[in-house]
Amino acid sequence: MFSLANPKRFMDASGKVLPWLAVATAVLLTVGLTLALSVPPDYQQGDAVRIMFVHVPAAWVAMMAYGLMALAAAVGLIWRAPLADVAMKTAAPLGAVFTALGLVTGSLWGRPMWGAFWVWDGRLTSFLLLLFLYLGIMALGNAIEDETRAVRASGILAIVGAVNLPIIHFSVRWWTTLHQGESLLRKGGPSIAPVFLWPLAVMALAYTLLFFSLWIVRMRTTILERKAAVLRITGRA
């Protein structure tokens, strides 16, 4: 694991893993979407329940991405590992996109279900704040010229955000809530019918692999870009 911190070894290993990951993502997405479109309509929500299969995994991956980004930021700050810096920097836009995807699909679902595209509900609002946090981390990284400083500064912000996110989440939930409560990880087992649970599980896995595939692609591209920049400066290209 630690030997992968060397960018050269990372490039070799990720180059081998990436095609498999991409194929697995494509297969799982195909299977998951087919399952999602073939489940019977919900007795209450009708066909709108299918939005859940693209909405819930996006929200999960958005939160997972934040956790991984903050972890990479901590590793980069503590061990000064260049690869962790690359990982941190490239995770932020991906997380922002998944957060936005969660918000957009959620509002499309909210229109038929709640009668409004947007309600000022606890979970929705805390997710919007998560998006702002992602955008702030990206903006800070872009605004600082020195590349190492930019990554470290946005890394500190990511860690501060990680400490603060649970508080934001609970305070916003205290503020007001309309979104349904936890339906999977709760006492007494999941409250979702098994028919819907399977496609959801496949889609969650597909989204996760999609995130990792895109993350690796972005990391590889960043490393290659830096190599190209160095070659250009030293005049060997």
Added chain:
Amino acid sequence: MNALRSLIARDLVLALRAGGGAALALAFFAAVATLVPLGIGPDLKLLARIAAGVLWVAAVLAALLSLDRLFQADFEDGSLDLMALSPLSLEAVALAKIAAHWLSTGLPLTLIAAVLAVAYGLPANGTGALVASLLIGTPAVSAIGGIGAALTLSIRRGGLILPFIVLPLIAPVVIFGSGAVLAVLDGLASGAFLFLAAFSLLAVVLSPFAAAAGVRLNLGS
């Protein structure tokens, strides 16, 4: 301790003298609070209902807009390098600067808010609750804002980045701050004051470390 006190005193003098920006933050706060009724209409009943939220948001904006010089001025003229070399740790320097910012901005904002609350038609118990919530909550704004100021100190045109990165982080202060006032107005028992105090304490204790890390990062060559 002595060094800490003299640093706070120095920053206070710098903030209060001409060009320090403390008075400007207060004027900005009053101007925003005046603009809202112009946009919404002079209905006192409505204004009393939204007073807590409006004044809290305006206070947070005024405090954040006055934060960008917190470290930047000292960074540009080299004083920050001397502070880093002084026996005082950078964490203590950050704490002193945050304290000075609160004394020169958060505290006066709280006092002016009491006057504005009356103008908004907030009843006496609501005004008392608003002043108490601002008194408890604004230290958190200065503290978390201090992190933002430290992280953005090397950005020359960072005027909007600082509020943008800090605003999501201080959402709990606004929620509990105005929530506490609304609970008092409605005669409800609520833990908002306790949550606000807990958040504020946590922010004041933890923020100097993050702010110092941000300063260190920008000073290191």
